Amino acid sequence: DAKTTQPPSMDCAEGRAANLPCNHSTISGNEYVYWYRQIHSQGPQYIIHGLKNNETNEMASLIITEDRKSSTLILPHATLRDTAVYYCIVRDPNSGGSNYKLTFGKGTLLTVNP
Amino acid sequence: GAVVSQHPSWVICKSGTSVKIECRSLDFQATTMFWYRQFPKQSLMLMATSNEGSKATYEQGVEKDKFLINHASLTLSTLTVTSAHPEDSSFYICSARWTMRGYNEQFFGPGTRLTVL
Numbered sequence: 001d002a003k004t005t006q007p008p009s010m011d012c013a014e015g016r017a018a019n020l021p022c023n024h025s026t027i028s029g030n031e032y033v034y035w036y037r038q039i040h041s042q043g044p045q046y047i048i049h050g051l052k053n054n055e056t057n058e059m060a061s062l063i064i065t066e067d068r069k070s071s072t073l074i075l076p077h078a079t080l081r082d083t084a085v086y087y088c089i090v091r092d093p094n095s096g097g098s099n100y101k102l103t104f105g106k107g108t109l110l111t112v113n114p
Numbered sequence: 115g116a117v118v119s120q121h122p123s124w125v126i127c128k129s130g131t132s133v134k135i136e137c138r139s140l141d142f143q144a145t146t147m148f149w150y151r152q153f154p155k156q157s158l159m160l161m162a163t164s165n166e167g168s169k170a171t172y173e174q175g176v177e178k179d180k181f182l183i184n185h186a187s188l189t190l191s192t193l194t195v196t197s198a199h200p201e202d203s204s205f206y207i208c209s210a211r212w213t214m215r216g217y218n219e220q221f222f223g224p225g226t227r228l229t230v231l
Contacts, residue, residue, distance in 0.1 A: 036222075043118075043207045043222040044158070087157075093217050102148070102209070102220050104158045 004088045009109040012082075018075040020108050022088030025069040030092040033064060033071045037084040038107070044087065047073065078112045085109050116142045118210045120223035127198055128231055134194045135226045137208030143188035144210035148220070149181075152205040164191045198230045 005023040012018040024033065034049040048055055048062045050071075055062045061074040075082055087107040117140040127133050137147055145166045150158040162183055164170045170183035182194040191210075195202055207225045211218050 038158075041205065041225065041227065043120075043209075043225045046219075046221070085157075093219060101160055101163060103160060106157050 004090060004105055006086075006088055006105065006108045008106065009111070011111050011113060012075075012078045014080060014112055014114050015077055018078040018082065018110055018112070020073040020075075020086050020088075020110060021070065022073070023070045024088070024090045027068050027090050028092070030094065031090045032093060033062065033068075034089045034091060035060070035062065035073045036087045036089065036104075037082075038087070039081075039084040044104075047086075049093075075110075078110075080112050080114065083110060083112045116140075116210070116212050116219075116221045118208065118221045118223040120206075120208055120226050122226060123224060124227040124229075126229045126231065129199050130197055132194055132196045133198055133228060134192055135206055135208075135228075137191045137193070137210065137223055139189045139210040139212075139221070142210070142212045144191075144212065145188060146211040146213075147185060147191040148209040148211070149183060149191075149193050150207040150209065152207060152225075158207060161193075195228065198228070200230045203228055203230045 032049050032051050035047040036044040038044045048060050050062045064071045085107040087104050119138045121136045147164045149161045151161050152158045160173050161176045162170045162172045164183045164185040166185045166188050172178045185191040205225050205227055208223045209220045211220050
């Protein structure tokens with residue numbers, strides 16, 4: 001899988017949009033961009049994924065640059081419960097036999113402040 | 115999304131005892147499950163890949179005789195920490211892979227907090 005680079009931490013005011021960047025300059029054509037988050041003492045939670053078009057669901061929006069070398073996860077109205085570590089991972093969901101391994105980097109600790 | 119459960123959610127044990135953690139995929143069959151370990155303020159580290167009906171594949175540096183993995187059915191994998199010591203205290207997270215015609219996703223359990231006294 002291509003490597004990703006994320007800032008170690010970010011702060012956001014409650015009610016404002018949180019924009020979390022991710023660089024993945026070596027992403028290959030078949031790899032999607034996935035975002036997970038991990039709230040303290042819980043398992044990772046899937047947020048969203050996309051290939052090249054922007055995506056939106058009930059949790060967040062994902063903006064992928066045209067060259068696909070970077071992306072931004074947007075939480076439109078951050079709440080205190082959105083405080084978590086956010087992981088950006090690139091992978092090809094159509095590949096990987098029994099030996100495929102999903103690995104996590106250090107992610108971005110987003111702290112939403114009142 | 116699919117649901118993965120873990121049991122117990124937390125456990126405290128004495129040094130030298132063995133602890134078994136269960137991971138279940140509740141609404142899908144998972145031929146492959148993964149076990150991760152997470153120490154405080156660190157990211158998830160993959161310990162092993164568990165395939166139903168075969169031996170688990172361990173990551174470098176993970177002792178297979180200490181962390182016994184059994185994946186006897188398509189919905190259950192177990193991790194047994196044998197002769198646990200305080201340094202084994204950690205947050206253990208399992209993940210199950212859902213596959214459909216070559217497309218796959220991973221879903222994570224809520225984690226198990228192990229404290230070895």
